[in-house]
Amino acid sequence: MTEATAAIPAAVKVEAPPPELERQPLVLNQRPLGWITDHIAGVAEGKTPKWWWVAFGISAPTMVMCFVMIAYLISTGVGVWGLNHPVAWAWDITNFVFWIGIGHAGTLISAILFLLRQRWRTSINRAAEAMTIFAVMCAGIFPLIHVGRAWFAWWLLPIPTSNSLWPQFCSPLEWDVFAVSTYFTVSLLFWYMGLVPDLAVMRDRATNKLKQILYGLFALGWRASNRHWSNYEKAYLLLAGLSTPLVLSVHSIVSFDFAVSQLPGWHTTIFPPYFVAGAIFSGFGMVLTLLVPLRSVCNLQEIVTTRHVELMCKVVLATGSIVGYAYGMEFFIAWYGGNPYELDAFRFRAFGPYWWAYWIMITCNVISPQLFWFKKIRTNMVAVFIISIVVNIGMWFERFVIIATTLAREFMPANWGYFSPTMVDILTFVGTFGLFMTLFLLFMRFLPMIAICEVKGITPQADPHHPLGGAGKGGHH
């Protein structure tokens, strides 16, 4: 570096920023591009580590349990869950909103942060997008199976029939069908498209025929030509543009499931932004939960650096504060609005039979992320990991509080009730974690979990003007 700067005349020489203000590099230790490829692809190519087998050995049976529970549910009746009158939705929709919320971080990172030129996104976007897809799959299960006659769930699709039976387009559940399926489709495409250059890398590095064929098949003949790159970049930008409104729309529409109804506690206009903020909050929580341990077991600390973790913590802090504000605002409006039913609904939330759920939610979602004001905590991986889990617990409770406590006590006291989950409720939910983790473990074993080409793109040497930059100098691209 000194060699290069010496050649510049003193007049145009810019003072180097003091070391404390210098941006931390996104890839530490000035690793060469080849090292990056080797390192990331190595996670998928190397021998399957023991911890993977252990994790898989836990998650796969859990996933099977989920399917057994679903089979029991569908064959026997929704009554195997703890639902009742008046609480006709509880863990089913709670889990749906919870998983959908988690699915928010991926697309936010890949689309919005891309458009905002947040270069740090490259280290985490692949894993986050995969997480999104798997989370939306887990989420999608619940609306499908929670209906009384799951074998007719396809009636929600707008399929023209000979007797002109269409779905009811006024229903927010119908909007959900479109919102979630669109979101899933676009997220999947976005993720896959981003994978194409890396699949080509995997193909080129393949050690046996089978891998070569399979990776080659999915790499769609990628040869990294300039034309390919040019088309790729354009498509990526377009998809990012398409996905951005989806990030906001999906959870807004999910929130309409509640906001459009007329129950005190559901019928509020604050829900769409509050749900979106909550979703990003929980999504980043889940990204942290996954990446913090992964970066150490897979030796990716140089690519997913402390700076990355810190930045994500800051997002968690910001969205957590928005969520906290929304909680407060709900109470304020309940009081200010002068509707006694509304006021009672919020009174019951905080001090009614589900007070414990409410205060768990407040502790986890409002208080715990405030710890991220402290750099010490943001950079302490154990603390971050714990808080990220707490955030997700809190966000699950938020959905539970909104759904179950509202339904349990609304207009007519004679009809008030209480929801308690059954083992089937619990095991189905736990089972979806099995599904999620199984898919994620398979993903990291077979696909590069960090976008190799994108990470390379943000290394200093990727800049053609960089002394180490330019084609041919930094290993294959």
Place this chain on the structure above:
Amino acid sequence: MKTIPPPCPEPESGPKYWRSLDQLADTPEFREWVEREFPSGASELTDPTTRRHFVKIMSASFLLAGLGLTGCRRPEERIMPHSKMPENQVHGVPQYFATAFPLRASATPLVVTSHDGRPTKIEGNDRHPDSNGATDQFAQASILNLYDPDRAISFRQGGHAKSREQALDMLTELAAKAAASQGQGLCFLLERSSSPTRERLQARLAQKLPQARWFVYEPVDFDIHRQAATLAFGQPVAPANKLDAAKVILSLDHDFIGAEEDSWLNVRRFAKGRKIHRPEDEMNRLYVVEALYSLTGANADHRLRVASGLVQAVAARLAMEVFKLTGKHAELANALAALAEPAKPWEKWIVEAAADLVKQGAGGLVMAGYRQPLAVHLLAHAMNSALGAVGRAVQLLPAPPPAGESLEKLAAELNAGKVDTLVIVGGNPAYNAPAAMEWPKLQAKAKAVIRLGYYEDETAEGCAWHLPMAHYLESWGDARTADGTLVPVQPLINPIFGGLTELEVLARIGGLAATRPYDLVRETFRELSGSAEENAWRKFLHDGFLAHSAAKPVAGQLQASAVASVLSEAKPVAAPGAQNLEVVFYRSYSTDDGRFNNNGWLQETPDPITKLTWDNAILLSPKTAQALNIGGLDEKAKGNKTEKGLFFNQVAALELNGRKLSGPVWIQPGMADFVVGLALGYGRTKTGRIGRLADGSPAGFNAYALKAGTEAHAQGARLTVLPGARRQLASTQEHGSMEGRPLIREANKEDFARTPTFARHMDLDSPAHTGHIANDAQGNPKPIYPRPQLNGMHQWGMVVDLTSCVGCTACMVACQSENNIPIVGKEQVAKGREMSWVRLDRYYAGTVEDPQIAYQPVFCLHCENAPCESVCPVNATVHDDEGLNLMTYNRCVGTRYCSNNCPYKVRRFNFFDYNRRPLDQLYRSPFSLNKDGQVEAVRWLKDPDKGTVPADQWDLLKLARNPDVTVRMRGVMEKCTYCLQRLEQAKIAKKVKARASGDVRLNERDGSVPKTACQQACPAEAITFGDIADPDSQVSKLKKLPHNYSLLGFLDTRPRTTYLARIRNPNPRMPDYDARRPHPQTLNEYISRHGSPLESHGAKGKKESVHPPKGAHQ
């Protein structure tokens, strides 16, 4: 819907049309026709797996029996259709038959719907002179007993099945033996009955077998009314309370709305005197003195809670005051002073109530309940006599004493070893005889016990012979209703299991020539009507009663000396205490005395006071519980504490004179202190699949275990909590307080007079009043979605008068019967999954010690702007142009969003296949064995229609269904439809009638608007249904009343069912009347939260003209 044509007398001469099967029976064509059973649809019916298989057999046997192909020579036992002639019988179109539901010494006149030979729905006979077509919950549910798979189905000797013929041979032998010994050693134990034929048979048998003894036992016996009146007036009479003629009614533990005989009749008369539509309308006033919180207490304007034993003191004090004010029966006053002593604490209450009674004079009415001793009854009669009410508000009907001695006498006979053959007809003494009697042991002392019973129950054990009894819908019989009118009990179906009737058994034992019940009943009819004509008989069967056969009231003069002598024997009763509790045994609102224990509809109909299902409990007042260190009261919820929405109540042991029982404690607000309430009719050790819970334990505990004799209450009980023991109870309502919300809107008569529109001022502002929502031309908020086009010919609507509604639950059972609503079992009710389409909300207001109760039946309100419709993603719930909120079961996928968005929560979801699974197999997966020992999945592949229900149950279950209403499968939402099937039937009938005239609109003038099942069953006529597009309809008129309001109207749901606010009529001079807050307690609670709708809204009342109240829409 029922079009009742005038009876068609068939001329004896002139052309004869065939109208009975026998007339055609001899023709070979007809024989062939019968063999083919259903010529028109024979091919489709031959498939043994069709659901009509069983019906077919039933119908066939019915026809064959009538034809005499089984050996009879001539037809008898013919059923006269009530409205439609056989030649007009259309397959699938129901027929209606008049019959009666005999219960104890009375009967309810009925019209029963029959679908293709199987009775499906019971309704009251509104042509009967003393009926408005209403029934009580027991009559409604009695049809389910007919289809009870657990009923006795075979003749048994010592437990082994025998043929019917063998049993009849046995009876013939018995008859011969009895005739030889003149009935020596032969004892009959019967239930009470009003059947003239049984009376006649008893008399005949008494002649033929003079040594035979007759005994009658009823665990809940209303005969005391007759006994007391007979004693008081010195002639054989029974009192008939004309509540509609009374202005002030005082009940001395007389639960005439719920537990007394013929409550449906009392409710009708009581409600008649309480119809208040305008402030100037007259309204009766009800004072209730009672220990338990009864339905009558719930409807009281003033309620005094005292221990049952102290009712006597209150009665005495009241009588003293009445005698003093009226100056009559002064000679009795001396005897009363001592008796009245314990009533000191309630002096003012009693004095003012007496003053109010006396002020009304002949319009006053005092009634004593069956649980009270003779002295209280006599005091009531004396007071009525002093008031001049005898012959007016209380009439005396001739009532000869029934033949039969008491159970105690029979016990003595048995102990003395004097009983050779004991014939037990009905009843269940082994279960419900006083525990002190140890009946099972006594019964074994008879040399042989022959039992005719509906169930093989506790009494059936150890019987030499057990004969299955026919259901009343399978039997020929007769009965007398409360007013003495003769009514027929005619069968609608041949005995499904070949059971015998009481009349037949008696006739056979008597060795009479005629043993067929039909002949016996006809013979009685001939005697009573004095007419042997066929037409008279036919008219009797057609109308369902014998006109002008009602008993003529007689004049009566109080026999003061007789009263005085009984009073002189009465002892003052001390107040109970924590270590000397008073136990009150009461007739259960659900299982009666235990006879409906195996009836799922009744087991699942919540007790209207406690809201408990499938259980009874040890009821205690909050103060008693506190004194006994029993926790579990939730002051805020005004009820028992819940743990996560479930009741796990403490179990206590109750001891009374050495007899013990244990059961869960239920803290019942409003009960008298140191009183323990025990519902009879639970805890059966030998009952069917319904009477036992899923775990095999009986539903509830047996309260008879504490009884020493026939007393209905006793002092000296001690209660100890069993540490750690808990029992889960299933209540359909967990929260008892209305939380100051304007759900039931109540006011006192004065409030109503001052502000008749008070109910409309109690809602929140509707969205129409807010500035930010645009309004349409009518001033209603502009909808986002297009509203349903309500341009149908009719516009259906309903009004529920909360002043009239007494909370009797008849509507709930009627709806269950009409609409094929399944039962779900205790475990599911506890979870909140009961399926009843009608919810009867019961709220307490005021203190938990002495609260007021208010009832509100809530069903689908058919909102014009229905929140459920816009959220259904598959268009399964939609609106029709006549204003009905429809539910398309076929289209429903079961997202349950509609239920969530319904502010009234009236939608019910089938969490399991309740219709096709036994209650204890709801959670079974398809890979487990079902009750028939088959893997469920395999069964499903073979017969997807059947479900896990055992075959015997399934066959009967199918018969009980109303074929006009879809049986819903699991995963489907359901709710009240305004009895859509009845509307459609009525429309079709009207169209058929209209032909080319085009007059197809249903209207009330020609009676073509059908009644909904709940409306039809309601004895109080609190439910009015009709066409609100017709300005002359009753419902339109009611909707215009000032106190008509929409529930949660501010949500702009615009419900088609609206409520008339409840008006109470308290006496301002009573001590429990708070002059500072002279309103019903619910209104006080509302005012403390929202301000008064009566005063502060005076200004708002003017505003009304600018903004018409949206909550009171239509």
